[in-house]
Amino acid sequence: MNYCPRCGSRLGVKVDGGRERPACTAEGCRFIHFGDFSIGCGAVVLRDGKALLIQRGINPNRGAWQIPGGYVEADEEIIDGVEREVLEEAGIVAKFSDVIGFRHALASPTANIYVVFRLDLVSGEPKYDGDETLDAGFFSMDEIGRMEQVQGFSLWSIQRALELPRGAGMTLDQTGLTTGRPGWSLFGVNGK
Numbered sequence: 001m002n003y004c005p006r007c008g009s010r011l012g013v014k015v016d017g018g019r020e021r022p023a024c025t026a027e028g029c030r031f032i033h034f035g036d037f038s039i040g041c042g043a044v045v046l047r048d049g050k051a052l053l054i055q056r057g058i059n060p061n062r063g064a065w066q067i068p069g070g071y072v073e074a075d076e077e078i079i080d081g082v083e084r085e086v087l088e089e090a091g092i093v094a095k096f097s098d099v100i101g102f103r104h105a106l107a108s109p110t111a112n113i114y115v116v117f118r119l120d121l122v123s124g125e126p127k128y129d130g131d132e133t134l135d136a137g138f139f140s141m142d143e144i145g146r147m148e149q150v151q152g153f154s155l156w157s158i159q160r161a162l163e164l165p166r167g168a169g170m171t172l173d174q175t176g177l178t179t180g181r182p183g184w185s186l187f188g189v190n191g192k
């Protein structure tokens, strides 16, 4: 990266937070490149004790089974992102319930945080496009145990969702801290 993505000026180097980082040299532009990060999201959706899984149609891991999910857009609220991915990948309308966990991964070239949600089923039957997804459906733990190539992280997430009472994960803060702040989504554990 040689030029500022905000103003196009040449990048120099600035010490910020104890580390040298690429930074814009233009007067008034305060761009500093802190690194490349991405945010993923996925969802456990249960129906009668069975979990929604999709079979990947694209590499890496074409043919593997996993919970539906994908990347959150930079200008998208994360709950909208996960509900969109479930609809796009599996044809299922489902709404936010709680957060089951998240995984941080250091991987080249992009560090990634992947948040796993539990969503409540609203409507729809599992669909797949035969391209991005080869198959989709609701499966019991017995059935999942007999399937080949089930992603370990998805299995971990489904087990958590089956064990945790609904709402026992992190729920969305609805206090004055966030209600006046468009674009904020704050999730926390329940003390009650």
Ligand SMILES: [Zn+2]
Residues within 6 Å of the ligand: 004, 005, 006, 007, 008, 009, 024, 025, 026, 029, 030, 031
């Ligand atoms: Zn700049």
